[in-house]
Amino acid sequence: MPAGGLNWSALPKSYKFYEGRPPLLLPRDFHFPDIPLYGLYAGESKGTSGDKQPDTTILSEILFLSYGLTARRRAVGEDFFFRSVPSAGALYPSEIYVGAWNVEGIPSGLYHFDTTRHALILLRKGDFQNVLDFEEVSRPPVSGKGVSFYISGIFFRSSWKYRKRAYRYVLMDAGHLIENLVLALKAYEITPLVSLDFKDEQASVLMGVDPMKEVCLAHVHFPGRGTPRKRRPASLSPLPSDIVNASTVSAKEIVFPEILDIHRSGNTLKRNVSPHGAMKDLLGIRVNQWEGLPRPPAETPGTSFTRTALNRRSHRNFIPEPLAPEVFACLMDLLASAATQQGDPPFESLLSLGFLAHAVEGLQTGFYLVDAGRRSFGRVRIGSFADPMASICLNQEWLKNAAVHFLFMTHTATLDRTWGPRGYRYAMIAAGRLGQAIYLACTALELGCCGIGAFYDGEARNFSGSRPFVSGGRRVYPALHHILIPIRFPIPPASGGNSAFY
Ligand SMILES: Cc1cc2nc3c(=O)[nH]c(=O)nc-3n(C[C@H](O)[C@H](O)[C@H](O)COP(=O)(O)O)c2cc1C
Known part of the structure; x- marks a missing residue:
């Protein structure tokens, strides 16, 4: 947070509008599928890429579940809308673009998803399925049909508040949205391919965004069934300036060069990557003994993914009550599944998952590491870390009650x-x-949960107890990046102002 407070006169717009471009309104009489969240993570969705093709009704539901406006709060005479995903500072830097390639009921082209009107705005006509592919990334050949979702991030929406630290929030917010989108697709028996590797500059041209302000972060794709065709990528022409200018979200925008630098430095792909193994083995955090994660009860909660997505909210008014062992077991089981299902690159090669047990029945208070692949966990240190953690997280006192x-x-x-x-x-x-x-699992288990991005990096690093080690001649430390905290907080079914859709 900048010293001297926020510049409210520069407050960014939360929604993108394309003046004069007619909306293709999506149907809103939703009939969401009733698939348990736990089933989706246990791999019970039977679909494979290409098995199913969405029509407009299914596409409409997928988009609503992924990023729809699910709750409204009136503040200082204005409506504020919350969404199916959380967002650091409720600033919602992410946008979704949809490539509908020969889908029934939708003329082929690239669209922007307008969340407020629940509509698609046509930006570019034609089929551009494989224009972003790097030559060295092998993909299944495309057939005539398919749908692509491109997730972007608008820097100033977040940097208005978080300045150069905003880059990590823009990325994490995109991650929340990608997970929701992948689950929504799986709920309709569609298993998508998630790619973080594509030509950044081509993506900006394709989507018609101003690359100083908005960038593509992910491509979520499923090719349709049909005779695969190897095709030369279509050539892309730049979109008109009224489309590109829609990436401007405030008349008083500031460009943070540090954000552009770090983003652009990752524009190219590193070839011949040799994997380094699990991140947990590289942090210098020692576990004395590993043991199996507790097994969840045979009857795992049957709450549907759609209900959890529509009812998810951040909760901070925790009650100091311990987690029951079977609830903890369900939570850990789902997390291990979620972590191991992330591939390319695998979750465990990127991040190490740890937890501080503060109030879990039958588990000693302390700091633990998780090995999701082996479904095991091990203690690093005994001790209560609730107080130091609250102070590391910018003195967010309510964190002390987290289980x-x-x-x-x-x-x-x-x-x-x-x-x-x-x-x-x-x-x-x-x-x-x-x-x-974690948010969705907590919602299904009727636990409160809140993402935390506000913490002092240096103190968090020291807290994790990892040894400094040498890299390239310099002493470097593992960085701790994200914390989420669930605790018992009974949520009344389908309540909390979330049951209405906007
Ligand atoms: C990456 C990330 C970091 C966050 N950091 C904090 C935080 O430090 N403190 C906090 O109280 N809430 C934090 N939140 C929660 C947001 O404030 C919350 O998602 C937003 O206000 C929207 O509300 P909702 O989650 O109920 O829809 C964070 C959320 C995300 C996704």
Whole structure:
């Protein structure tokens, strides 16, 4: 937060509008599928890429579940809308663009998803399925049909408040949205391919965004069934300036060169990557003994993904009550599944997942590491860390009542060595994806949860107890990046002002 407070006269707009471009309104009579969240993570969705093709009704539901306006609060005479994903500072830097390639009911082209009107705005006509692919990244050949989702981030929406620190929030927010989108697709039996590797500059041209202000962060794609065709990518012409100028969200925008530098330094792909193994083994945090994660009860909660997505909210008014062992077991089981399902690059090569157990029945208070692949965990240190953690997190006192804090840790120099500067993007997006899994699991288990991005980096690093180690001749430390905290907080079913859709 800048010294001297926020400049309210520069407050960025939360929504993109394209003047004079007619909306293709999406149907709003939703009939969401009733698939348990736990089933989706346990791999019970039967679909594979290309099995199903969405029509406009399904596409409409997928977009609403991913990023729809799910709650309204009236503040100082104005409506503020919350969404199905959380966002640091409720600033919502992410946007979704949809490439509908020969989908029934939608003329082929590239669209922007307008959340306020629940509509698609046509930006570019034609089929541009494989224009972003790097030559060295092998992809299944495309057939005539398919849908692509491009997730972007608008820097100033977040940097208005968080200045240059905003880059990590823009990435994490995108991660939350990607996880929601992937789950929404799976709920309709569609298993998408998530790619963080594409030609950045081509993506800006394709989407018609101003690359100083808005950038593409992910491509979520599923090719349709049909005879695969190897095609030469279509050539892209720049979109008109009224479209590109829509990336401007405030008349008083400031460009932070540090953000542009770090983002642009990751524009290229590092070739011949040799994986470095699990991040948990590289942090210098020692676990004495590993043991199996507690097994969840046979009857895991049946709450549907759609209900959890629509009811998810950040909760901070925790009650100081311990987590029951079976609830903790369900939570850890889902997290281990969510972490192992993230591939390319795998979650465990990017981040190490730890947790502080503060009030879990039957578990000694302390700091633990998780090995999601082996479904095991091990204690690092005994002790109560509730007070120091609250102070590390900028004295957010309410954190002291949290039963568990999850910590996502990474070693930035190792990321850099393996993937080049793009590795930082991968790690922060992966943190956001797992953060969303924690939010959804907590909602299903009727626990409160809140993402935490506000913490002193240096103090958090020292707290994790990791040894400094040498990289490239310099002493470097693992960085701790993201914390989420669930605790018992009974949420009345489908309440809290979330049941209405906007
Ligand atoms: C990456 C990230 C970091 C966040 N950091 C904090 C934080 O430090 N403190 C806090 O109280 N809330 C934090 N939040 C929660 C947001 O304030 C919250 O998502 C936003 O106000 C929207 O409300 P909702 O989650 O109920 O929809 C964070 C959320 C995300 C996704």
